[in-house]
Amino acid sequence: MNQKSVCVYCGSRPGNDPEYMSQAHAIGESLARENWRLVYGAGDVGLMGAVARAAQVAGGKTFGVIPDHLVKWEVGKTDLTQYIVTETMHERKKVMFMNCDAVVVLPGGAGSLDELFEVLTWRQLGLHNKPIILVNTKGYWGPLLSLVDHVVAEGFADETLLGYFARVPDAEAAVELLRQLLG
Numbered sequence: 001m002n003q004k005s006v007c008v009y010c011g012s013r014p015g016n017d018p019e020y021m022s023q024a025h026a027i028g029e030s031l032a033r034e035n036w037r038l039v040y041g042a043g044d045v046g047l048m049g050a051v052a053r054a055a056q057v058a059g060g061k062t063f064g065v066i067p068d069h070l071v072k073w074e075v076g077k078t079d080l081t082q083y084i085v086t087e088t089m090h091e092r093k094k095v096m097f098m099n100c101d102a103v104v105v106l107p108g109g110a111g112s113l114d115e116l117f118e119v120l121t122w123r124q125l126g127l128h129n130k131p132i133i134l135v136n137t138k139g140y141w142g143p144l145l146s147l148v149d150h151v152v153a154e155g156f157a158d159e160t161l162l163g164y165f166a167r168v169p170d171a172e173a174a175v176e177l178l179r180q181l182l183g
Helices: 018-033 046-057 089-098 110-124 142-153 159-164 171-182
Strands: 005-009 037-040 062-067 082-086 102-105 132-135 166-168
Touching: 005 018, 005 110, 018 037, 018 046, 018 171, 037 046, 046 062, 062 089, 082 089, 089 110, 102 110, 102 171, 110 132, 110 159, 132 171, 142 159, 166 171
Parallel strands: 005 037, 005 102, 037 062, 062 082, 102 132, 132 166
Antiparallel strands: none
16 A cells, blocks of 8 residues: 655744644644655745654654755755755645645645645646645634635635635644545
Protein backbone atom coordinates (compact mmCIF):
# COMPACT_ATOMS: atom_id res chain seq x y z
CA MET A 1 0.00 0.00 0.00
CA ASN A 2 1.32 3.42 -0.95
CA GLN A 3 1.97 5.97 1.74
CA LYS A 4 -0.68 8.69 1.80
CA SER A 5 0.35 12.33 1.61
CA VAL A 6 -1.37 15.33 3.15
CA CYS A 7 -0.71 18.84 1.88
CA VAL A 8 -0.83 21.47 4.62
CA TYR A 9 -1.41 25.09 3.66
CA CYS A 10 -0.61 27.51 6.48
CA GLY A 11 1.02 30.79 7.39
CA SER A 12 4.67 31.66 7.08
CA ARG A 13 4.13 33.69 10.25
CA PRO A 14 3.23 32.36 13.69
CA GLY A 15 0.14 34.53 14.16
CA ASN A 16 -0.76 36.36 17.35
CA ASP A 17 -2.24 33.46 19.33
CA PRO A 18 0.07 30.66 20.58
CA GLU A 19 -2.69 28.16 19.81
CA TYR A 20 -1.97 28.56 16.08
CA MET A 21 1.57 27.24 16.58
CA SER A 22 0.29 24.54 18.92
CA GLN A 23 -2.16 23.28 16.30
CA ALA A 24 0.52 23.40 13.58
CA HIS A 25 2.76 21.27 15.78
CA ALA A 26 -0.12 18.87 16.46
CA ILE A 27 -0.83 18.42 12.74
CA GLY A 28 2.82 17.73 11.92
CA GLU A 29 3.20 15.24 14.74
CA SER A 30 -0.08 13.52 13.88
CA LEU A 31 0.79 13.15 10.20
CA ALA A 32 4.00 11.37 11.18
CA ARG A 33 2.21 9.19 13.74
CA GLU A 34 -0.32 8.12 11.10
CA ASN A 35 2.52 7.42 8.61
CA TRP A 36 1.25 10.10 6.23
CA ARG A 37 3.83 12.20 4.39
CA LEU A 38 3.67 15.95 4.91
CA VAL A 39 3.55 18.00 1.71
CA TYR A 40 3.96 21.73 2.30
CA GLY A 41 5.63 24.95 1.18
CA ALA A 42 9.15 24.06 2.39
CA GLY A 43 9.55 27.07 4.66
CA ASP A 44 11.18 26.94 8.08
CA VAL A 45 9.30 29.93 9.52
CA GLY A 46 5.90 30.48 11.12
CA LEU A 47 3.31 27.72 11.10
CA MET A 48 5.02 26.11 8.10
CA GLY A 49 8.21 25.53 10.02
CA ALA A 50 6.31 24.29 13.07
CA VAL A 51 4.41 21.68 11.05
CA ALA A 52 7.57 20.41 9.36
CA ARG A 53 9.74 20.30 12.49
CA ALA A 54 7.03 18.42 14.40
CA ALA A 55 6.67 15.89 11.58
CA GLN A 56 10.44 15.41 11.42
CA VAL A 57 10.87 15.00 15.19
CA ALA A 58 8.09 12.37 15.15
CA GLY A 59 9.90 10.48 12.38
CA GLY A 60 7.64 11.47 9.49
CA LYS A 61 8.46 11.94 5.83
CA THR A 62 8.41 15.50 4.51
CA PHE A 63 8.04 16.83 0.98
CA GLY A 64 8.62 20.57 0.61
CA VAL A 65 8.21 22.78 -2.45
CA ILE A 66 9.38 26.38 -2.55
CA PRO A 67 9.85 28.88 -5.38
CA ASP A 68 13.36 30.22 -5.84
CA HIS A 69 12.35 33.80 -4.95
CA LEU A 70 11.12 32.69 -1.49
CA VAL A 71 14.06 30.51 -0.43
CA LYS A 72 15.60 33.30 1.65
CA TRP A 73 12.35 34.94 2.78
CA GLU A 74 10.67 31.74 3.99
CA VAL A 75 14.03 30.15 4.95
CA GLY A 76 13.94 27.10 2.70
CA LYS A 77 14.08 23.97 4.90
CA THR A 78 16.67 21.90 3.07
CA ASP A 79 16.77 18.98 5.56
CA LEU A 80 13.43 17.58 4.40
CA THR A 81 12.99 14.08 2.99
CA GLN A 82 12.39 15.77 -0.38
CA TYR A 83 13.09 19.44 -1.09
CA ILE A 84 12.12 20.95 -4.43
CA VAL A 85 12.81 24.48 -5.64
CA THR A 86 10.51 25.72 -8.40
CA GLU A 87 10.70 28.75 -10.66
CA THR A 88 7.24 30.15 -9.88
CA MET A 89 4.50 30.19 -7.25
CA HIS A 90 2.13 28.57 -9.72
CA GLU A 91 4.53 25.69 -10.23
CA ARG A 92 4.94 25.35 -6.45
CA LYS A 93 1.20 25.03 -5.92
CA LYS A 94 0.85 22.54 -8.76
CA VAL A 95 3.66 20.30 -7.50
CA MET A 96 2.32 20.38 -3.94
CA PHE A 97 -1.21 19.52 -5.03
CA MET A 98 -0.19 16.80 -7.48
CA ASN A 99 1.79 15.07 -4.70
CA CYS A 100 -0.97 14.84 -2.10
CA ASP A 101 -4.08 12.83 -1.35
CA ALA A 102 -5.78 15.46 0.82
CA VAL A 103 -5.44 19.12 1.78
CA VAL A 104 -5.51 20.59 5.29
CA VAL A 105 -5.66 24.37 5.70
CA LEU A 106 -4.46 25.93 8.96
CA PRO A 107 -4.60 29.68 9.72
CA GLY A 108 -2.59 31.78 7.32
CA GLY A 109 -2.60 34.89 5.19
CA ALA A 110 -3.04 35.76 1.53
CA GLY A 111 -0.94 32.83 0.35
CA SER A 112 -3.02 30.32 2.29
CA LEU A 113 -6.21 31.93 0.98
CA ASP A 114 -4.88 31.72 -2.57
CA GLU A 115 -4.01 28.04 -2.14
CA LEU A 116 -7.37 27.23 -0.54
CA PHE A 117 -9.44 28.97 -3.20
CA GLU A 118 -7.45 27.46 -6.04
CA VAL A 119 -8.04 23.87 -4.88
CA LEU A 120 -11.65 24.71 -3.94
CA THR A 121 -12.25 26.12 -7.42
CA TRP A 122 -10.64 23.06 -9.03
CA ARG A 123 -12.94 20.87 -6.92
CA GLN A 124 -15.99 22.92 -7.93
CA LEU A 125 -15.02 22.49 -11.59
CA GLY A 126 -14.65 18.72 -11.16
CA LEU A 127 -10.89 18.68 -11.69
CA HIS A 128 -10.27 16.64 -8.53
CA ASN A 129 -12.05 14.89 -5.70
CA LYS A 130 -9.42 15.23 -2.95
CA PRO A 131 -10.64 16.09 0.56
CA ILE A 132 -10.14 19.71 1.66
CA ILE A 133 -10.22 20.31 5.42
CA LEU A 134 -10.30 23.79 6.90
CA VAL A 135 -9.01 23.82 10.49
CA ASN A 136 -10.88 26.65 12.19
CA THR A 137 -8.49 27.14 15.13
CA LYS A 138 -10.19 29.34 17.75
CA GLY A 139 -12.63 30.53 15.09
CA TYR A 140 -9.87 31.99 12.89
CA TRP A 141 -11.69 31.18 9.64
CA GLY A 142 -15.11 32.36 10.92
CA PRO A 143 -15.22 35.53 8.79
CA LEU A 144 -14.14 33.57 5.71
CA LEU A 145 -16.78 30.91 6.31
CA SER A 146 -19.39 33.66 6.63
CA LEU A 147 -18.21 35.10 3.32
CA VAL A 148 -18.47 31.72 1.58
CA ASP A 149 -21.96 31.27 2.99
CA HIS A 150 -22.78 34.79 1.72
CA VAL A 151 -21.45 33.97 -1.77
CA VAL A 152 -23.82 31.00 -1.91
CA ALA A 153 -26.75 32.93 -0.41
CA GLU A 154 -26.30 35.70 -2.98
CA GLY A 155 -26.37 33.23 -5.87
CA PHE A 156 -22.73 33.42 -6.97
CA ALA A 157 -22.08 29.76 -6.19
CA ASP A 158 -24.23 26.70 -5.90
CA GLU A 159 -24.89 25.32 -2.43
CA THR A 160 -22.80 22.28 -3.41
CA LEU A 161 -19.73 24.49 -2.89
CA LEU A 162 -20.25 24.16 0.86
CA GLY A 163 -19.83 20.39 0.60
CA TYR A 164 -16.48 20.56 -1.16
CA PHE A 165 -14.62 21.26 2.06
CA ALA A 166 -14.97 20.21 5.68
CA ARG A 167 -14.86 22.58 8.62
CA VAL A 168 -13.20 21.24 11.77
CA PRO A 169 -12.27 23.01 15.03
CA ASP A 170 -8.77 21.63 15.57
CA ALA A 171 -5.94 19.33 14.49
CA GLU A 172 -7.38 16.36 16.35
CA ALA A 173 -10.67 16.59 14.45
CA ALA A 174 -8.79 17.04 11.16
CA VAL A 175 -6.75 13.88 11.75
CA GLU A 176 -9.85 11.90 12.74
CA LEU A 177 -11.57 12.99 9.52
CA LEU A 178 -8.46 12.16 7.47
CA ARG A 179 -8.45 8.65 8.98
CA GLN A 180 -11.97 8.15 7.70
CA LEU A 181 -11.29 9.66 4.28
CA LEU A 182 -7.86 8.19 3.55
CA GLY A 183 -8.53 4.77 5.05
